[in-house]
Amino acid sequence: MRQDVIDLYDAFTHSKMGRRVFMERMTKLTGSAAAALAAVKLLQPDSAAAAMIAENDPRLAIDTVTIDGGPKAYWAKPAGGGNSQPGVVVIHENRGLTPYIQDVARRAAVEGFSALAPDLLSASGGTPSDPDQARDMIGTLAPTQTVEDIRTTISWLRSRPDSNGKVGLVGFCWGGGMVNLVAEAEPTLDAAVAFYGPTPPLEQVANIRAPLLLHYAGLDERVDAGIPDYRKALDDAGVKYDLYMYDGVNHAFHNDTSAERYSPEAAKLAWQRTIDFFKAHLV
DSSP states (O other), rough: OHHHHHHHHHHTSSSSOOHHHHHHHHHHHHHSHHHHHHHHHHHSSOOGGOSOTTTTTTTEEEEEEETTTTOOEEEETTTTTOOOOOEEEEOTTOSSHHHHHHHHHHHTTTTTEEEEOOOOTTGSSSOOSSSHHHHHHHHHHOOHHHHHHHHHHHHHHTTTEEEEEEEEEEETHHHHHHHHHHHOOOTTTTTEEEOOOOOOGGGGGGGGOOOEEEEETTTTHHHTHHHHHHHHHHHHHTTOOEEEEEEEEEETTTTTTTTTOOOHHHHHHHHHHHHHHHHHHHH
């Protein structure tokens, strides 16, 4: 698929552009309404594809919980319990708690982590089935309150009797941006991983105490524009971090439910680096 078509879809999903305007522009790019619809079908997430780890996998225990004073969450952890499980909180994209994010939690759980994926739209009734509606709802969230909801989720997971007391954070797209904000706000965070997340306020970077792992997509000009200044702020503050740029791939390259943006090779490498990072800092 042409890069200008992918870029238009990315602009639509990360702005307040209305769907009618988006489809008009897509039709001009692709040459016809039928071609535009076909392109969108390939670009938008297909929830039916989100099942690398089956929900009934016998290695896992799955539950849905309500965090005291916080959001509802999808919880995946190793079956059989144990008294020293490291925790990972998974922050969703601007489409809410989708099957893809639930699958990411299961992928972490089969690696030995107690993985909690909060629905940060809980206060508004939860993630809707319409992804465009979810995007609009995400746009109404107050960042400060969302950061506090995530901090509450981290504290809840850390306080569980089967926890080893360590919790990491991983987020994707909008969720990657939230990871950067929480890292500035939560001094007890043990590790943080952001996938193509917008950079945080640079004047607060010095507050970061957790080691960071930052994944970026080489074709993601919108997010990548902030990397040089973010990197300088991290270096000036002495923050421990690893940053990887995956050349030739698009924003959301880890999301296997979006056929035209998903990059299997980059996704596999970035995820393995994420698991290795968490095992180094949380286990």
